[in-house]
Amino acid sequence: xxxxxxADIRTGxxxxxxxxxASARELGILIALLLVILAATLTNPNFLFSPDGFRDLFLTPxxxxxxxxxQAVVIITRNIDLSVSSVVGLTAYLTGRLFIDVEGIPILxxxxxxxxxxxxxxxxxxxxxxxxxxxxxxxxxxTMYIYRGLNVSWAGSNRINASDLPRDxxxxxxxxxxxxxxxxxxxxxVLVMAAxxxxxxxxxxxxxxxxxDPDAAHLYGLRVTRRLISAFVLSGALSGLAGVLYAARxxxxxxxxxxxxxxxxxxxxxxxxxxxxxxxxxxWGAALGAFLLMTINRALPILGIHDFWQRAVVGTLIIGxxxxxxxxxxxxxxxxxxxxxxxx
Amino acid sequence: xxATAHADSPAASTAPTFADYARPLWRRVLINRESAIIAILxxxxxxxxxxxxxxxxxxxxxxxxxxxxxxxxxxxxxxxIIVTEEIDLSVASIVGLSSVLTGLLTQAGVxxxxxxxxxxxxxxxxxxxxxxxxxxxxxxxxxxxxxxxALYRGIAVGLLxxxxxxxxxxxxxxxxxxxxxxxxxxxIMIAFVLLALAFGAVLHFTPFGRSxxxxxxxxxxxxxxxxxxGRTKFVLFIASGAVSAFAGVYFTLLYSNxxxxxxxxxxxxxxxxxxxGGVSIFGGRGALHGVIAGVLLIGTVGxxxxxxxxxxxxxxxxxxxLLILSVISSSLLAWAHNRRASALGRRKGVAGAVASAT
Numbered sequence: 140x141x142x143x144x145x146a147d148i149r150t151g152x153x154x155x156x157x158x159x160x161a162s163a164r165e166l167g168i169l170i171a172l173l174l175v176i177l178a179a180t181l182t183n184p185n186f187l188f189s190p191d192g193f194r195d196l197f198l199t200p201x202x203x204x205x206x207x208x209x210q211a212v213v214i215i216t217r218n219i220d221l222s223v224s225s226v227v228g229l230t231a232y233l234t235g236r237l238f239i240d241v242e243g244i245p246i247l248x249x250x251x252x253x254x255x256x257x258x259x260x261x262x263x264x265x266x267x268x269x270x271x272x273x274x275x276x277x278x279x280x281x282t283m284y285i286y287r288g289l290n291v292s293w294a295g296s297n298r299i300n301a302s303d304l305p306r307d308x309x310x311x312x313x314x315x316x317x318x319x320x321x322x323x324x325x326x327x328x329v330l331v332m333a334a335x336x337x338x339x340x341x342x343x344x345x346x347x348x349x350x351x352d353p354d355a356a357h358l359y360g361l362r363v364t365r366r367l368i369s370a371f372v373l374s375g376a377l378s379g380l381a382g383v384l385y386a387a388r389x390x391x392x393x394x395x396x397x398x399x400x401x402x403x404x405x406x407x408x409x410x411x412x413x414x415x416x417x418x419x420x421x422x423w424g425a426a427l428g429a430f431l432l433m434t435i436n437r438a439l440p441i442l443g444i445h446d447f448w449q450r451a452v453v454g455t456l457i458i459g460x461x462x463x464x465x466x467x468x469x470x471x472x473x474x475x476x477x478x479x480x481x482x483x
Numbered sequence: 484x485x486a487t488a489h490a491d492s493p494a495a496s497t498a499p500t501f502a503d504y505a506r507p508l509w510r511r512v513l514i515n516r517e518s519a520i521i522a523i524l525x526x527x528x529x530x531x532x533x534x535x536x537x538x539x540x541x542x543x544x545x546x547x548x549x550x551x552x553x554x555x556x557x558x559x560x561x562x563x564i565i566v567t568e569e570i571d572l573s574v575a576s577i578v579g580l581s582s583v584l585t586g587l588l589t590q591a592g593v594x595x596x597x598x599x600x601x602x603x604x605x606x607x608x609x610x611x612x613x614x615x616x617x618x619x620x621x622x623x624x625x626x627x628x629x630x631x632x633a634l635y636r637g638i639a640v641g642l643l644x645x646x647x648x649x650x651x652x653x654x655x656x657x658x659x660x661x662x663x664x665x666x667x668x669x670x671i672m673i674a675f676v677l678l679a680l681a682f683g684a685v686l687h688f689t690p691f692g693r694s695x696x697x698x699x700x701x702x703x704x705x706x707x708x709x710x711x712x713g714r715t716k717f718v719l720f721i722a723s724g725a726v727s728a729f730a731g732v733y734f735t736l737l738y739s740n741x742x743x744x745x746x747x748x749x750x751x752x753x754x755x756x757x758x759x760g761g762v763s764i765f766g767g768r769g770a771l772h773g774v775i776a777g778v779l780l781i782g783t784v785g786x787x788x789x790x791x792x793x794x795x796x797x798x799x800x801x802x803x804x805l806l807i808l809s810v811i812s813s814s815l816l817a818w819a820h821n822r823r824a825s826a827l828g829r830r831k832g833v834a835g836a837v838a839s840a841t
Contacts, residue, residue: 219665252649267807271814276570276625276808279753284803363518394796405629415626447644451637461622471774480513 217417227397230382235299257379265371301390350417517773568766581731586741610724699766
């Protein structure tokens with residue numbers, strides 16, 4: 140008799156409410172995204188219906204999507220990675236240098252090199268955070284300076300120009316398959332794999348555990364150090380891939396490539412429902428957040444708002460997202476307490 | 484010596500004592516993080532005097548202090564915020580915002596003093612918004628200030644666009660660039676010294692300042708001790724906003740230039756300098772003299788390297804390395820201390836068991 144009401148609470152009210160809440164956030168962002176596209180298209184049909192417009196809708200957010208997914212994994216473990224922008228810049232320059240210095244190097248090798256280099260930079264971050272037990276904010280602040288400084292001193296005043304890169308590689312940035320850009324397909328493929336890993340594999344679930352309560356995770360026997368390093372390696376590798384694709388997309392790579400991307404990525408993740416305090420959020424939300432941010436940036440001029448106000452819009456969205464998170468969390472806690480009171 | 488004396492008393496053998504004053508005064512004052520940073524600063528300065536050409540000229544100090552003054556100013560409230568285990572990343576955006584407001588109001592014909600005061604008030608309002616979100620709504624300050632960093636910078640850029648306002652009353656720009664008569668020290672240092680004395684007095688000699696350390700060490704215990712944690716943090720964010728806006732007015736006058744992206748990225752330099760100065764990112768630890776030494780150290784290193792014709796990217800790499808080394812060193816020191824303490828405890832434990840058995 141007493142078991143049935145208990146089971147009710149566990150699988151009935153509370154769990155269902157939480158599940159609805161989680162899916163509501165991603166759905167909300169998707170609806171917001173569609174509304175923005177609708178508003179922009181109504182004002183200027185070329186936003187969606189011209190071939191350029193349709194392509195840019197998918198192409199522009201693709202690179203940020205990769206960085207935001209990596210950032211989301213790190214934020215879920217209750218850390219932060221400010222160095223992603225410098226990793227993007229470094230690997231973009233590395234890509235150009237590889238094509239210039241090594242004759243006839245296969246594109247796949249360059250992509251792998253970028254991935255591995257980014258992973259190495261991320262591993263440095265992860266090792267410092269995991270072993271020195273210093274907050275990731277400080278470590279990645281320092282590595283952001285260091286990596287960017289290395290990038291600038293390596294590049295000097297040189298720039299990689301589009302003519303330095305092989306045509307096949309540049310084609311990656313502009314080609315489409317069935318109307319959808321190749322870069323977007325790549326980014327979405329990575330997103331699907333990463334999201335599946337985080338949802339269904341033990342390693343992925345452990346990220347959530349570590350983010351919710353690092354001490355409990357440690358006491359439970361999870362290899363927190365190893366997982367933390369892997370989270371940063373993943374973030375670095377994805378930023379590295381984004382850097383390689385940056386070179387493919389834009390052709391011109393200066394030493395300032397990727398500047399400011401860390402804030403955009405954090406903003407995208409936060410808007411997409413990944414809580415800064417860790418343990419909450421999905422990669423789909425972060426991806427949708429990246430899409431929303433970039434689409435709003437493109438839609439602002441069409442809606443008559445000068446794109447100087449872009450950053451203010453991003454800031455308002457971030458603040459709105461975390462206030463919303465807080466309000467919902469408080470309300471959920473009250474409901475759960477009320478249900479527990481009802482049952483007893 | 485006094486620790487072992489304590490260990491003899493029966494109460495101390497069961498409970499650990501907090502041997503805060505166990506070390507003699509000269510060790511407490513001279514062997515700590517702040518003294519280490521001051522020593523490194525003096526060492527770097529002396530080495531630069533000798534090794535770098537033109538470093539010993541009078542202009543060096545003038546330019547160094549002039550450029551580093553905004554960071555010195557903002558590092559004061561930032562220290563207090565980090566001691567309470569919060570952070571304010573929006574300071575540079577408030578500098579930019581106050582710079583833009585000063586420029587726009589001056590352009591509209593408002594007398595400069597009034598424009599500056601309105602800009603400082605706007606900074607205080609920005610700080611109030613930060614404080615409201617952190618203390619009343621209860622959001623983590625990292626997330627809030629990342630959002631307001633974008634928001635305030637966005638408002639600054641949105642108001643001014645890509646244009647810059649360069650027309651400011653000469654009397655005021657000359658004042659910003661003037662030195663104390665007869666010395667190479669810029670006039671702004673007077674304002675800084677006054678503020679530093681005020682902040683230092685509050686932080687180290689008032690109950691309010693002690694409460695900051697209490698909040699940083701253990702927020703719940705502080706709340707239960709009767710400290711109004713929310714109001715304290717609120718006040719700190721308002722102070723941070725106002726001081727950042729004042730630094731913004733000075734920045735505008737110094738370069739005679741009001742742009743939306745003034746002081747872009749300065750918040751990271753300020754946090755790096757504060758952490759270098761011995762303030763723990765976990766809160767509850769730190770002193771102003773260490774922070775001032777940290778800011779001056781970064782300024783001196785940058786100035787010396789620039790005069791030695793080293794490019795600014797290498798200076799950035801060195802700043803990053805300094806930051807990482809400083810936080811790792813405190814981790815290493817804590818680890819070494821723990822190992823020594825546990826070894827000591829084990830030895831004492833055995834001795835205590837033997838003593839109590841006999």
